[in-house]
Every structure is written in structure tokens, then in C-alpha cells.
Amino acid sequence: MVSGRxxxxxxxxxxxxxxxxxxxxxxxxxxxxxxRYFKYRDAIAQEVRFASTRSDDAIRVRLAxxxxxxxxxxxxxxxxxxxxxxxxxxxAEYTEHVELPLLVREFRFSPSSDGGL
Numbered sequence: 001m002v003s004g005r006x007x008x009x010x011x012x013x014x015x016x017x018x019x020x021x022x023x024x025x026x027x028x029x030x031x032x033x034x035x036r037y038f039k040y041r042d043a044i045a046q047e048v049r050f051a052s053t054r055s056d057d058a059i060r061v062r063l064a065x066x067x068x069x070x071x072x073x074x075x076x077x078x079x080x081x082x083x084x085x086x087x088x089x090x091x092a093e094y095t096e097h098v099e100l101p102l103l104v105r106e107f108r109f110s111p112s113s114d115g116g117l
Contacts, residue, residue: 018074039070060079079091
């Protein structure tokens with residue numbers, strides 16, 4: 001004998017699933033911003049490691065190209081290089097905007113790295 005089921009639990013399950021998918025969607029958008037930041041920060045650190053063999057202009061061009069390929073704002077490609085006889089510091093500053101429901105969130109990043117020559 002088959003018993004009748006109302007199906008009321010299915011609505012709750014669908015709502016929970018919709019909520020989880022929505023949170024996941026926006027978490028991915030925010031996560032992408034941080035993944036691009038970490039990749040760019042690593043590129044800056046790599047340029048510091050090889051700075052003894054590259055000029056400041058070559059470093060600027062390379063980092064601007066990397067920032068562009070990552071889809072970062074134009075400000076990210078404007079790097080600041082401070083070089084002495086024994087040390088180098090490379091830094092940049094930029095802001096990314098992420099649209100969330102009912103608001104736009106600004107994320108400010110300042111990737112930098114320094115090291116010896």
C-alpha cells in the first residue's frame with residue numbers, strides 16, 4: 001500500500017538550495033577578485049627576484065602587461081619602483097568593484113614586494 005505524501009518538505013529544500021547557490025555565486029565573484037590580487041602580488045615578487053637583470057622601465061612594462069592580462073584596473077599597471085644600490089621595492093595600488101545585491105563593494109589592494117639586488 002502506498003501512503004500519500006504532501007510534499008511540503010520539497011519547498012523548504014528548494015529554498016535552501018536556492019540560497020546556497022546564490023551565496024556561492026557571490027562568493028565566487030568576491031573570490032575572483034582575491035585570486036587576481038594574489039596572482040599579481042606573485043608577479044611583483046617575481047620581478048623583485050629578477051630585478052638585478054631588468055631595468056625599471058622593463059619591469060613597469062611587464063607588470064602593466066600582466067595587470068592587463070589579469071583584467072585588473074588601469075591603476076594596477078602603474079607601479080612604483082624604489083631602487084637603491086642594494087635593495088628594490090615594487091608596489092602598486094588599485095581598487096576593484098564587486099556588485100552584490102543592493103550594494104557595490106569596493107576592495108582596495110596594495111600589492112608590494114621588496115628584496116635585495
